Amino acid sequence: MGQLAYHVAMGLPLWNYPVRKGTVLYLALEDDYARLIIIDTLQKVREVGGDRYSYSSDYEIVTKLKSFSDKYGVCLLVVHHTRKLESEDSFDMISGTNGLLGAADGAFIMHKKKRTDNTAVMDIVGRDQSDQELTIEFDRERCIWKFQKAETELWKQLPNPLLEAINEFLTEEMQEWEGTATELLKQLPDMQLSANVLSRRLNVVNSQLLNDYGIFYDNKRGHERKIILKRLEQKG
Numbered sequence: 001m002g003q004l005a006y007h008v009a010m011g012l013p014l015w016n017y018p019v020r021k022g023t024v025l026y027l028a029l030e031d032d033y034a035r036l037i038i039i040d041t042l043q044k045v046r047e048v049g050g051d052r053y054s055y056s057s058d059y060e061i062v063t064k065l066k067s068f069s070d071k072y073g074v075c076l077l078v079v080h081h082t083r084k085l086e087s088e089d090s091f092d093m094i095s096g097t098n099g100l101l102g103a104a105d106g107a108f109i110m111h112k113k114k115r116t117d118n119t120a121v122m123d124i125v126g127r128d129q130s131d132q133e134l135t136i137e138f139d140r141e142r143c144i145w146k147f148q149k150a151e152t153e154l155w156k157q158l159p160n161p162l163l164e165a166i167n168e169f170l171t172e173e174m175q176e177w178e179g180t181a182t183e184l185l186k187q188l189p190d191m192q193l194s195a196n197v198l199s200r201r202l203n204v205v206n207s208q209l210l211n212d213y214g215i216f217y218d219n220k221r222g223h224e225r226k227i228i229l230k231r232l233e234q235k236g
Helices: 002-010 055-072 099-103 161-169 181-187 195-213
Strands: 036-040 075-079 106-111 119-126 129-139 144-150 176-179 215-220 226-231
Touching (some): 161 195, 195 215, 195 226
Parallel strands (some): 036 075
Antiparallel strands (some): 176 226, 215 226
């Protein structure tokens, strides 16, 4: 199905048959590993109401999207428009209130000095990284944006000992594991933690565990809470 979708999206012949090019929406609902979901645009998924431009409604919609992102361990990129009025702080140009940015983990703002310019500046802010300013240039022949320069070096996070230990624990021979926090601690002898602290830390760093190590984390609630670890992608 992926091959068919690609050929239709690109308008390329498939098995000697001509293909009519068109937009493709491929919902791979049986795949258990997604990395990125893009919503273009935010306004298309918002509930229409009288207070849709209030701080509380802006904060609420992004909070709902972030909860979905955190629950399923995916990056959710939401496209939104800027307003026409210029501002010294580019993030003040986001259409709507500060509630949109306040509930998000980060944001990109792309802006030009003139509409006809090929060069644009992309300002980047995030909770877990230093602010960035990139200069990019539009290649009209290939219809892509190309990197030109960065004002600052990207901050690199130091390895997390807990995540490193879990990454070593899940080997090629054993790519899935299920058990209690106490049982997991027995497999991680260098981790001097209590079972409760281990569970809390995993709940906090589960997105990093997935993004940096390709390991999915979940927990089953029941008579005895179980931790589930599953390697979806080999990294490093």
